Amino acid sequence: xxxxxxxxxxxxLNESAxxxxxxxxxxxxxxxxxxxxxxxxxxxxxxxxxxxVRKKMGMLRCGKSCRLRWTNHLRPNLKKGSFTPEEEQLILxxxxxxGNKWARMAAQLPGRTDNEIKNFWNTRIKRKLRDGLPLxxxxxxxxxxxxxxxxxxxxxxxxxxxxxxxxxxxxxxxLFHNPFQTGFHGATPIFDQIPCTTLQHQSSPxxxxxxRHKRYRDPTAFSISIASAPASEYPTMMSPHGILPNAPLxxxxxxxxxxxxxxxxxxxxxxxxxxLPSSQLQFSRIMKMAESSSNPDPRMGHGGLLYPDRMLLGxxxxxxxxxxxMNLPQNKCSNTYSKSETNRLASDLVSPSGMKYEVxxxxxxxxxxxxxxxxADCHVSTxxxxxxxxxxxSTVGCASGAQxxxxxxxxxxxxxxxxxxxxxxxxxxxxxxWENLPEIC
DNA sequence: AAGAAGTGCAACCGCGTATAT
DNA sequence: CATATACGCGGTTGCACTTCT
Numbered sequence: 441x442x443x444x445x446x447x448x449x450x451x452x453l454n455e456s457a458x459x460x461x462x463x464x465x466x467x468x469x470x471x472x473x474x475x476x477x478x479x480x481x482x483x484x485x486x487x488x489x490x491x492x493v494r495k496k497m498g499m500l501r502c503g504k505s506c507r508l509r510w511t512n513h514l515r516p517n518l519k520k521g522s523f524t525p526e527e528e529q530l531i532l533x534x535x536x537x538x539g540n541k542w543a544r545m546a547a548q549l550p551g552r553t554d555n556e557i558k559n560f561w562n563t564r565i566k567r568k569l570r571d572g573l574p575l576x577x578x579x580x581x582x583x584x585x586x587x588x589x590x591x592x593x594x595x596x597x598x599x600x601x602x603x604x605x606x607x608x609x610x611x612x613x614x615l616f617h618n619p620f621q622t623g624f625h626g627a628t629p630i631f632d633q634i635p636c637t638t639l640q641h642q643s644s645p646x647x648x649x650x651x652r653h654k655r656y657r658d659p660t661a662f663s664i665s666i667a668s669a670p671a672s673e674y675p676t677m678m679s680p681h682g683i684l685p686n687a688p689l690x691x692x693x694x695x696x697x698x699x700x701x702x703x704x705x706x707x708x709x710x711x712x713x714x715x716l717p718s719s720q721l722q723f724s725r726i727m728k729m730a731e732s733s734s735n736p737d738p739r740m741g742h743g744g745l746l747y748p749d750r751m752l753l754g755x756x757x758x759x760x761x762x763x764x765x766m767n768l769p770q771n772k773c774s775n776t777y778s779k780s781e782t783n784r785l786a787s788d789l790v791s792p793s794g795m796k797y798e799v800x801x802x803x804x805x806x807x808x809x810x811x812x813x814x815x816a817d818c819h820v821s822t823x824x825x826x827x828x829x830x831x832x833x834s835t836v837g838c839a840s841g842a843q844x845x846x847x848x849x850x851x852x853x854x855x856x857x858x859x860x861x862x863x864x865x866x867x868x869x870x871x872x873x874w875e876n877l878p879e880i881c
Numbered sequence: 882a883a884g885a886a887g888t889g890c891a892a893c894c895g896c897g898t899a900t901a902t
Numbered sequence: 903c904a905t906a907t908a909c910g911c912g913g914t915t916g917c918a919c920t921t922c923t
Contacts, residue, residue: 469891469917491908503908508892511910543911554911559890562913567888 466500470509474499478506479514487515512553519551523560531557 466474481493487510490503499506512518523531527549534545540561542554549557 467893489908504894504910505892507909512891540912555891558912563889 464500465494465502465505467505470501470513474501475509475514478510481506482510482514512555517551518553523552527552528560531560535561 477497477499478493481497481499485492485496490506490510493499493503493506494501501509530548531545534548538544540558542558542561545557546552546554
C-alpha cells in the first residue's frame with residue numbers, strides 16, 4: 441500500500457499531489473478532526489461531489505477518500521460491531537447466491553457496508569479454506585447457473601449478461617404462463633397468474649436488493665408503464681375464446697421488440713430500479729397507470745403489484761426474445777427502425793376510460809451501445825401467431841416528448857392498428873379505442 | 882516476556898462507467 | 903465526438919491488535 445499511487449483514475453490519490461506546487465494529499469487513517477470536517481461538509485452541502493470537500497473545506501484528502509470515509513464510517517445509521525448470527529447467516533446465503541457482490545449484499549444488511557461484509561467474508565473464507573471446511577453451510581451452492589438455458593445473444597458482453605443472472609431467478613420459476621406457448625424451454629417467464637405475494641420469493645426467501653445505480657440524470661425519467669384495460673372493456677379485446685389471453689407486453693433490447701396483446705394477466709406490475717446493462721438504459725419503474733378495484737375478473741388481479749420489484753429488465757428482455765422466437769416465428773411485424781429512432785420509444789394504447797398501455801423509455805436510452813449489440817430494430821406485433829395480422833409501428837407524436845431533447849418518439853400508427861380490425865373506425869387517430877377493437881381472429 | 886504468526890479492519894488502488902463540458 | 907471529471911465497485915494492502923509459541 442501507499443506504493444506510489446500510480447492509478448489512472450482521476451480520483452487516484454496522486455491526482456493533485458503529483459502536480460508541482462500543489463499540496464500533497466493526506467493518506468492513511470483519518471483523524472477525528474478530519475471526520476468532523478467531513479461531517480460538517482455533508483451537513484452543509486449534502487453527499488456527493490466529494491472533491492468539493494477539499495475545495496470548500498480545505499480538506500487535504502482526495503474526494504475518493506472522503507466518500508469512502510463517509511460511506512464506511514461516518515454516515516448515519518451505520519451499525520458497528522460484530523455481525524450477529526442472523527447477519528452472518530444472511531451473508532452466507534447472499535454469497536451463495538450473489539458471489540462477491542459486496543455492495544448488493546450490503547444493501548440487504550442495513551447499517552453494514554460492503555467493505556465490512558467483504559472483510560468478513562475474506563477472513564471467513566480464509567479460515568474455512570485453512571480448516572478444509574465447506575464454504576456454504578446447509579448444502580447451499582454457490583451461484584453457477586444462469587436463470588435461463590436459452591443462450592444469450594453472443595453480442596452481449598459478459599458484464600451485460602451478468603446483469604441478468606440474478607440468482608433469484610436461477611431456478612425455473614414459471615413466472616409466466618402463456619396459453620399460446622407450447623414449449624417454453626428454458627427461458628424464465630415473466631408474467632404469472634399467481635399473486636405477487638407468492639411470486640417474489642418462491643425460489644428464495646431473500647429479496648433481491650435494488651441494484652445500485654451509477655448516476656443518472658433523472659431517476660424518474662425512465663419508466664415503463666403497463667396497465668390493463670378495465671374489466672368492462674376486457675371482453676372486447678379478450679374474448680371468452682381467448683383470442684389474446686394473457687398475452688404479454690414484452691421487450692427485447694436486441695431487437696426492441698414489443699409483443700402487444702391484451703393485458704397480461706397481472707393488471708399491472710412494478711419494477712423498481714432494475715439494473716440494466718451499461719448502456720445507460722435504466723428503467724426506474726414499471727408503474728401502475730390505472731387499476732380496476734372492482735374488477736370482477738380474477739385474472740386481472742386486485743390492483744396490487746403483480747410483478748416482483750427488482751426483477752431485471754434484462755430478464756424480461758431475454759424472456760421476450762425467447763418467447764417471441766418460439767412463438768412468433770412467422771407473423772412478426774414489420775417496420776424496422778433505426779437505432780436513433782429506437783433510442784426513444786413510446787407508445788400508448790388508450791382506452792376510452794383512460795386506461796392505457798404506455799411504454800416509454802428515457803432519453804438516456806442508448807440502443808446503439810455495444811452491450812446491446814445489434815441495431816435496435818423495433819417491431820410491434822400481435823402475439824397471436826395464428827392470427828396472421830400484424831401491427832406496424834411508425835413514428836407519431838407521442839406524449840413523452842417532454843422528456844427531453846428528442847422528439848422522434850415511436851408510437852403506434854393507429855391507422856395500422858385499426859387496419860388489423862376490420863370494421864374498426866379509424867377516426868380516433870392517435871388513440872386506440874378498445875371498444876373499437878373486435879376480436880382479432 | 883518477547884517475537885512470530887494470525888486476525889480484523891480501514892484505507893487505498895485500479896478499473897469500468899456515467900456525466901459534464 | 904473527445905476529453906475531463908466524478909462515482910462506485912471489487913480487489914488488495916498495510917497496520918494495529920491479539921494470540922500463539
